[in-house]
Amino acid sequence: MKETIYQTVCPGCGIGCGLYIRENGNGSVSIDFLKSSPVNLGKLCRFGMKLPHYYSDPSSGKVEGLVSGAEEAVKAAASRLKNAGKIAMLSAGNTTCEEHIAFTRIAETLGTVVHTGIPVYPELPSECHPHLEGMPLAEIENAEKIVLFIDPYVQYPLLVRRLLIARRNGAHIISAGTKELHLAHENRDLSPEQYAGLELDSNSVIIADVHPHTDSCHTKQLLNLALETGARIHFMKPFINSEGANRLARDKTGMMGISHIMDEIEKGDIKTLFLLDSDPIELMPDSDRTANALSKLDNLIVISSRDSPVTEIANVVIATESLYRKRGTFINAEGKLRENSGQEVTGIDAMSLLSRELGSEGFEYRQLHGHLHEKMIETLANENRKPEYGIMECAPVQHNGACTLKYLFNPFMWANQPDDNDFVLLNMNMVRSLKLRKGGMVRLDSEKGSMKMRYRVERVPDGMILTARKLQVATGTNTTVKVEGC
Amino acid sequence: MAETEWEPKIVAFCCNWCSYGGADTAGMGRFQQPSSLRIIRVMCSGRIDPMHVFNAFLEGADAVLVTGCHLGDCHYVNGNYKAQVRYQFLEEMVRELGLEPERLQLNWISASEGEKFANFIRDVTAQIKQLGPSPLKPEGVN
């Protein structure tokens, strides 16, 4: 009848909502609300409410598909890594800062870097990087004007509360995203040339996000807008420790976006992929193609706290404890350092052993945590910095075609989660022109295939179809499709 | 389309044994009925769940009518008593929600009361025409 309570942070997105995980005697997991958490006051979104499901598949160590202990898996990984050619290491930020640092140490031993998968960092000049860090969420509440380039309701739901408070405080909210938002005063479908019409000033806040599929050209345009108007800019992040992982990367210019890594794997330039709690099959819009590419690798080594599609096909899986049980810290999108109450360090122990197997030193938690503090102290004091970058040129990618299918939701948040968002959003004009009926379906045809989907009527721009889920017909975050009623 | 007079959409839940018979009788007696009516036949008024009523409103019904056998005449002993209890609940809730009382009505009609059925529908249609479309009607539904 003994229960264990873990105070932890939600892994759904970069906001870093505090919560309790309650583990009862038989190992089943439920959530509880940490009401004094400064980030979310105990409140959670749909993803947070489904966390017990997320934690229901703890990973098990594997070598060549056979279940094996940690030590055996580590040794197998070491022997593969020693003989490997070009190694790509990816840690998108789904685990603690300490594990990320340990992973980085291994990268140094192997003479490579850890990629965080977000293409914006390598593609933008380094003087921009500090401006990709978030600002304190509480400050959003005091903005006079807010421009949203995201849909807070579905992508980062815990932002909605902040925006509603800002609205009550008199802020004028403009949605420049794709979907009409209830909380916005104005919903404007703007092209970058029209951004000047937003009339921003230093009391305005721009809210956007950077994730593995962000178009860095658009990020440049937003940074330009901030520079020209003096507005503050806040970037949301997709994973619990995205912010931490990116702050910890010493030299971001050597990094690659995840699509770039997948391209190199497809071309055969990268033959070894080493992952830390990051699953390209979940992260890439086209799962089949990604799984196919990964099967061409010579070595696929995964350190993971939960079972996911990539652990199925990996050569070696080094299993670690579930995220909520880990000892360690995270840095959320606003730059707050959040700590787990858990005390387990099997992930760090495994990486320490791996490091020794590779002929370097081992390490322990305390050391890594100390390193974090050394590196972070100056960056954690996130002031409203003066921009040090100049106006950047960029040529936006054109999406041609009658209809564009676009990922509306944070595509990672709902990866492999049971959810009933199995529909696409389209507008009333499309319903009328396709003569769709209530309860009917639409057929989507892309170069990749055809599928039927339910739909929901929503105020979206003409010719735009939004989806919450990864669809088989999608080839990227934007896919040209043909739509028919059926 | 704008020229023609607006016709409300009225959903009537009718029990198989009485009120549906009443509607039938109304038809056979050639009582003129407005085109606003959509009948949903259920075996007994006791089958009508408040959710059915909510769903009708949310899908665009301008009025929902719950009808069944006269109390004491239920084919299944007490189905209409159950309907009545549920209806009282539902009625209070719909009132508190702020929908006009005319939009949700209960009536007991036997299979022989064709005229009563026809008059009831005519009255409701007239009342709803006065009120206009339901505020719960979704966008794009006439």
Added chain:
Amino acid sequence: MVEIGDKLLGYATNPDVRNRGASGGLVTAVLAAALEKGMVEGVVVLKRIDEYEAIPVITDDVQEVLASGGSMHAVPVNLAKYAVGRKIAMPGKPCDVRGVIEQAKRNGVELEDTYIVGLNCGGAMHPVVTREMLIRMYEIDPEDVVGEEIEKGKLIFKTKDGEEKAISIDELEEAGYGRRENCRYCTIKIPTNADLACGNWGVIGELAGSATFCEVMNEKGKRLLDNAIEAGFIEVQPADEKSIAIREKVNKTMLKLGDEWKGRLLTEIPDQERLAYYIEQFADCIDCGACREVCPVCTCGEDSKCTMFHSLADNYKMSMYHMVRLLHLSDSCIGCGQCSDICPVDIPVTTIFRRFADPAQKKRDYSPGMDLQRPPFLELMLK
């Protein structure tokens, strides 16, 4: 031996427990005795997180029970969840107890082996609001607080430097702080629905602060007390008439104030504006389902009408989820306020539910969660 209906003053015999407990440590000792003597297999204790927050956990360690205690005006929690099918004893505020009883009435849990010790409650405060209040109203750093107390309508905070600052609760609540809204108009202050109704109201004279007033509500309450007395964990004496009168007076004053608050918080909305008001209130809902998850009276389980008939693909003006919940709760809502606390977009869910439940429950003279005898009124009327 005590009898059902007895009104007693009691305290823990262990001086440590007696001193640490806010009012004589009676409740702690009764729970510990039940565990010690094998009446139950576990006890729900509050695990302290910080000065403002606690979370219930089940323990089977008597020492852990004895080490718990200390009064906290913590926000209610879903105790019914922990009672399911277990032989357990737990403390609870009136609304916690109402939640458990409503679950049992609707066959959600079995209460046969569950003992509930009720605690008087004048209202709970939200941890975050409390912190903000400390900074703005008290000008105290929340981290410096070591204790709090309510005395003569004033809320007193003690800091680690040994200083005290008191502000009247009325003043705090006028400023938007203090108790949660639903607590202000709550109608059950003394948990007469529990097995034992305990609290410090009516404890006067030299016993003030070191004894608990305890009313034995039923057979299970009698067993609990008898067991604790037999085990030598507590001592009791009958309460005199003055004590009883004072307890009643405190209760009446609280209820009267509650009525005033209800008038102020549940203001009338004109007929023609209500629908628009409700639609607007629910418009920012992000479909997290937390209000249902924390709801102590919801017994539908995983597959329920509010979730199964609600689809994200629908684009209704008001979702089926809310429609069904509004209907269901007009029967069973106990106004515990957890849904409002947890709503990620700050919809005043409890206030909205009370707008529906209040007239419906009043009309039928029905208070959910007060006893196991009276069935939910939908059932009652069917005969």
